[in-house]
Amino acid sequence: MKLYSFPSAPNPRRVTIFAAEKNLRLDVVNVDLRGGETKTPEFLGKNPSGKIPVLELDDGTCISETVAICRYLESLAPEPNLFGHDxxxxxxxxxxxxxxxxxxxxxxxxxxxxxxxxxxxxxxxxxxxxxxxxxxxxxxxxxxxxxxxxxxxxxxxxxxxxxxxxxxxxxxxxxxxxxxxxxxxxxxxxxxxxxxxxxxxxxx
Ligand SMILES: N[C@@H](CCC(=O)N[C@@H](CS)C(=O)NCC(=O)O)C(=O)O
Known part of the structure; x- marks a missing residue:
């Protein structure tokens, strides 16, 4: 799984920490946030909001929004639980x-x-x-x-x-x-x- 990220950006960092808690490995791809890479037609095809993080699965499916990505990771690796047990x-x-x-x-x-x-x-x-x-x-x-x-x-x-x-x-x-x-x-x-x-x- 690829995570589109940028070093000082707080939202991709949320996903990185969340995945590390779950021992899940993500391949981080840093985009040129300041140079407008997230607004290119190619990137907008991954996330129409033109923002990071985006999680790209091996089949090319892209998940945007930090919480949606974290919920997906929680489903893949339920423990340690981070969203609630009951x-x-x-x-x-x-x-x-x-x-x-x-x-x-x-x-x-x-x-x-x-x-x-x-x-x-x-x-x-x-x-x-x-x-x-x-x-x-x-x-x-x-x-x-x-x-x-x-x-x-x-x-x-x-x-x-x-x-x-x-x-x-x-x-x-x-x-x-x-x-x-x-x-x-x-x-x-x-x-x-x-x-x-x-x-x-x-x-x-
Ligand atoms: N609601 C989104 C917010 C994502 C967001 O604002 N990401 C920032 C980086 S931390 C971004 O891509 N900013 C570029 C822009 O707004 O054009 C989420 O939770 O993933």
Missing amino acids: PLETALIEAHHRHIEFELHSSIGAAWVNGPIVAAAGLVEPIEAQRLRGAGLTRKYYQRMNDELAARDYLAGDRFTVADISCLCMMDFAAAMVDLKPDDGLTNLWAWHTRVSQRPSVTG
Whole structure:
């Protein structure tokens, strides 16, 4: 299986870590994201959204969207389970995961898309108010996670799940590329970050 990726991109990294947890081998193909390779007719044939990650199976079938790819990998290799064992746990993990995608990811995304790196690349006309709003909501979400992690070791409960992978990748991206590193005072969040960053799937 081929994974279309790009070194600093957080979404393909989610898939890479997810696959490593499952001991599944993916052949990584790095695309020229900044040079527009994901917008070529050839790549749009793999994913009409023109985004990575894309998982290409040996028969040429392409799966886009991080969560769809991870669900496919979970079906191929059910253990270790990362999406939930039973109806209730699956629902609770899904809820936490959606909060992270729809609240944290979208806030970081707004700060990124309207920030200096994307502007310098001439890709989007930045809107400063949107950048500030995204940054403010990101910081608010960091505080919320810090509060939640006072009562448990992982984001969706007492064990590592897909929600932790999604959060780790976005938080690292935000710190490295969007000038949105969580404050040092968020000690529960940083303890969680250290805990998950030490996993073999993350250290590589
Ligand atoms: N909802 C998609 C988002 C994918 C996404 O935004 N990927 C970024 C890289 S991390 C990308 O390809 N950006 C290029 C673009 O938006 O043109 C997913 O979860 O896979």
